[in-house]
Amino acid sequence: xxxxxxxxxxxxxxxxxxxxxxxxxxxxxxxxxxxxxxxxxxxxxxxxxxxxxxxxxxxxxxxxxxxxxxxxxxxxxxxxxxxxxxxxxxxxxxxxxxxxxxxxxxxxxxxxxxxxxxxxxxxxx
Numbered sequence: 001x002x003x004x005x006x007x008x009x010x011x012x013x014x015x016x017x018x019x020x021x022x023x024x025x026x027x028x029x030x031x032x033x034x035x036x037x038x039x040x041x042x043x044x045x046x047x048x049x050x051x052x053x054x055x056x057x058x059x060x061x062x063x064x065x066x067x068x069x070x071x072x073x074x075x076x077x078x079x080x081x082x083x084x085x086x087x088x089x090x091x092x093x094x095x096x097x098x099x100x101x102x103x104x105x106x107x108x109x110x111x112x113x114x115x116x117x118x119x120x121x122x123x124x125x
Contacts, residue, residue, distance in 0.1 A: 001026050001114075002024055002032065003114075004115065005116055006020060006117070007023070010121070010122070013123070014087055014088055014124065015086065020094055022034070022078060022081075024079065030053060030077070032053055033099055034079040035049055035112075036049050037095045038095065039093050039095070040091060043092075045109045047109075051071065053074075055071065064090075067084050067086075068083050070082075095116055098114040099111070
């Protein structure tokens with residue numbers, strides 16, 4: 001089992017930056033891929049980014065490429081999402097997640113095993 005707790009969400013102005021953190025517990029976390037999904041009001045949950053268990057492999061959705069950076073510190077059991085050049089369209093609940101298989105992140109949120117409860121990011125124009 002892996003438990004995940006997100007933090008760092010808040011109100012920020014467009015063009016600003018924010019770093020989300022996800023603290024994990026559970027012995028298998030360091031063997032899992034970890035990532036972020038987001039869900040805006042009235043919309044479906046969408047993939048944002050994923051990082052492999054060693055931190056070498058990363059993938060991003062097109063809308064955040066060049067603006068967001070995912071990273072992890074396995075010594076601290078923590079995953080980060082650095083968000084730069086934020087836009088109002090980035091407003092959403094951001095959910096940290098983990099799964100034993102990197103490839104599951106491309107099969108939809110239903111395939112992801114472990115989820116946090118989310119943290120809200122609001123970007124004002």
